[in-house]
Amino acid sequence: MxxxxxxxxxxxxxxxxxxxxxxxxxxxxxxxxxxxxxxxxxxxxxxxxxxxxxxxxxxxxxxxxxxxxxxxxxxVTEVPCVERELMLLKVNATTSNRSEIIEVAQIFRARVVDVSEDSLTLEVTGDPGKMVAIVQMLNKFGIREIARTGKIALVRESGVNTEYLKAARMAVS
Incomplete structure (x- = not known):
């Protein structure tokens, strides 16, 4: 674990x-x-x-x-926390697939921070699961480079476990 x-x-x-x-x-x-x-x-x-x-x-x-x-x-593994990572991701982008890459970025609330003729660089902030998911979605375009920070975390003073809330919402749906 x-x-x-x-x-x-x-x-x-x-x-x-x-x-x-x-x-x-x-x-x-x-x-x-x-x-x-x-x-x-x-x-x-x-x-x-x-x-x-x-x-x-x-x-x-x-x-x-x-x-x-x-x-x-x-x-803080089992303690309710706010966890985040930052990732910069450089993806191959042609005129034909650029809009599709930008759509994926918008879904993940990523920002385009650099544009060239043949690539886009995205800034993604979120929990580690989000990082894995966006990489999987963008792999088909060809990922040139990834730079990723380590995870940072602070204990939630409210004590609310958002993972528990996510699971409860899924069970109700």
Whole structure:
């Protein structure tokens, strides 16, 4: 199972290197990684997606807390969260298929951010499932390049689990 960890750290040189080293020494892969300033000056939030069972994640969490500069580690996998990724996607586009690509982009609320004679570059923001879906839809046109951020996540203060709401709506339909 994949777990999403949110780690609050002091913003000092080498913190990310120490965390990556901890994972490497134990043979764990970080599938997604996003780092940026947190709500207070001098702190950063690291969001990472890590494969492993609950026992492994619990052990990794304990090891993270042993590192200097790590203030808080939270496994937000099962907690109601807002999750987003950003993806830039360059797609082959001819005059004959350009409008179809733009229609697909509109369905996914993607923005066209660059146009050339033979390609379109799209900006897509959303949950990881949306990223997979738009790539599948655009594959038939030929994808030239993809650049993707790691997942970022914040716990929903409302406690509302939107995945539960989606499932409930589908059951009613």
């Amino acid at each position: 994949k777990h999403t960890l949110s780690v609050l750290v002091e913003d000092e040189a080498g913190v990310l290197t120490r965390i990556a080293g901890l994972f490497a020494r134990r043979g764990f892969n970080i599938e997604s990684l996003a780092v940026g300033p947190a709500e207070q000056v001098g702190f950063s939030r690291i969001t990472m997606v890590v494969p492993g069972d609950d026992r492994i994640i619990e052990q990794l969490t304990k090891q993270l807390y042993k590192l200097i500069n790590v203030l808080k580690v939270q496994d």
